[in-house]
Amino acid sequence: MTFDLFDNLDDPGPPPEPLADGAMVLRGIARANAETLLADVHAVTAAAPWRHMITPGGLQMSVAMTNCGHAGWVSDKRGYRYDPIDPLSGQPWPAMPVSFRELAITAAGQAGFPGFAPDACLINRYEPGTRLSLHQDRDERDFNAPIVSVSLGLPAIFLFGGMRRADRPQRVRLAHGDVVVWGGPSRLAFHGVAPLADGDHPLLGRLRINLTFRKAL
Ligand code: SIN
Numbered sequence: 541m542t543f544d545l546f547d548n549l550d551d552p553g554p555p556p557e558p559l560a561d562g563a564m565v566l567r568g569i570a571r572a573n574a575e576t577l578l579a580d581v582h583a584v585t586a587a588a589p590w591r592h593m594i595t596p597g598g599l600q601m602s603v604a605m606t607n608c609g610h611a612g613w614v615s616d617k618r619g620y621r622y623d624p625i626d627p628l629s630g631q632p633w634p635a636m637p638v639s640f641r642e643l644a645i646t647a648a649g650q651a652g653f654p655g656f657a658p659d660a661c662l663i664n665r666y667e668p669g670t671r672l673s674l675h676q677d678r679d680e681r682d683f684n685a686p687i688v689s690v691s692l693g694l695p696a697i698f699l700f701g702g703m704r705r706a707d708r709p710q711r712v713r714l715a716h717g718d719v720v721v722w723g724g725p726s727r728l729a730f731h732g733v734a735p736l737a738d739g740d741h742p743l744l745g746r747l748r749i750n751l752t753f754r755k756a757l
């Protein structure tokens with residue numbers, strides 16, 4: 541047990557919690573910088589507002605999304621893709637904030653993926669009751685880079701499955717500041733988020749915000 545009397549930056553924190561080969565949870569590593577991260581989310585959404593994308597099947601997603609970085613993940617009737625232009629504004633996506641990039645690189649390094657160079661960050665906003673069904677992140681060009689996923693605000697149950705959709709997923713509670721990294725043999729693992737339980741978070745109220753960093757291009 542340590543007390544953070546000195547807010548020790550060298551404190552390695554709890555060890556990574558393995559989920560599968562190449563996948564782990566880094567508990568609380570985004571907590572200390574959460575207010576900066578959220579101010580930067582706010583700045584991104586001023587230029588690239590939250591929107592509910594349409595799936596290729598024509599359904600509106602319950603989770604609100606936006607992006608920053610060189611490319612943004614978009615879904616519409618034509619399919620899923622990374623696009624350097626925000627279709628809503630007709631402008632490039634906002635640049636990836638330094639606070640985001642530094643966290644993503646640090647997390648990837650701690651998880652055993654040095655040299656991560658994220659060029660895209662999808663930002664998801666969950667309200668109580670919203671969910672993300674099981675899927676693989678496979679629209680990126682290069683699967684050598686991991687996915688880094690940062691949880692802020694209300695806790696969620698993250699579903700972490702296997703290589704087949706039918707594999708029963710692990711249910712992992714992710715709290716404010718927790719980061720999940722999956723890469724290597726887990727890079728194409730199915731994953732999703734169970735319907736968000738209601739709550740009241742000191743920084744985000746009734747919301748959960750998730751940042752996922754990818755090397756898309
Ligand atoms: C995602 O799969 O893109 C997001 C996962 C999450 O919100 O935890």
Ligand code: FE2
Pocket residue numbers: 675676677731
């Ligand atoms: Fe995903």
